[in-house]
Amino acid sequence: MISGIIVVILLLVFGSREWVNGSQGSTLEKEKMNKIVSAKYPGEILSTELTNRDDKHQYKTVLKSEQGVYVIWSDAVSGEILNMNRTENEEVQEEHITKDEAEKIASKHGKVKSAEFNKENRVYVVHVSSEGKIYRLEINRATGDIKSKNEVESGDEDEPAQPSTKITQEEARQIALNEVKGTVTDIELDDEDGVIVYEVEVETKTKEAQVIINAFSGEVNSVTMETKDRD
The missing domain is CATH 3.10.450.40 (Nuclear Transport Factor 2; Chain: A,)
Structure with missing residues (x-):
């Protein structure tokens, strides 16, 4: 008799707990x-x-x-x-999500052709190709949500608008040469986690260097050098 009462009490206690937890919702x-x-x-x-x-x-x-x-x-x-x-x-x-993460999100909609950060609208603009068509995706930098997806004419994605900078390409060239004495072989703009930079390639007699320069402040972010392969 006593054991039966204990069982009933336990059922009431645990049952009430489950009801309370369930009422709270997920x-x-x-x-x-x-x-x-x-x-x-x-x-x-x-x-x-x-x-x-x-x-x-x-x-x-x-x-x-x-x-x-x-x-x-x-x-x-x-x-x-x-x-x-x-x-x-x-x-x-x-x-915020990184550029690589934005490309990964966009890759679900097709093959990624280009990606850049639009600082004014604070979105990643990614172009993807799918079934012979090109689409332009805008991805919210903070949440990773796709704000818009629109088909564009083939070729429009190949030359995205260049972001505005305070440092000119020629100034970036000179800054790089001040760091590494040699010959500039290539200069291009890139987006590193929302920061626009110049990537300047410089060659010397024995080494190849890459100088990363902030396109707004002119500050040198990094210099990496590799020894040339000898034939």
Whole structure:
């Protein structure tokens, strides 16, 4: 008789716990939370992270709009917006995907032909080819979401617009020669994680060098040298 009562009590206790846990619901995925925030507030989502605040799972979303940068707290289960405060740009660390990650995302839509970061719109512009057609994808740098996908005429993707720079190609050439005495064999612009740089190739009698120069400040980021192969 006593053992039967104990079994009933245990069933009631554990059953009530399961009911409580089930009533709390499961946590929304980050992508779902981003869609909820975007639907309510126009702007660019800089970051979203799951936190434990006030003993509850809450999402902390940083949103940049024309009015400023805001921190938005949301219930991670229901998606309800709980709080929203304006903050200073300097206090926000922007999370973002790399160029390689953007290319990986785009590769699901075709073979990647080119990729570059559009600093003004803060998106990666990636051209892919699929079934004989060329598509232009814009990928949100902060979230990795594809903002748009449009077919373009063949050839348009081969010559993307060059980003504006403060350092000219000739100035980059001279900066590189100040680092390595030799002959410049190639200069091209590239995007390294959102930073536009000049890649300058310089040859000497015995070595081949690559000088990476910030295209805005003129600062030399790196110099790598390799010994030429002797025939």
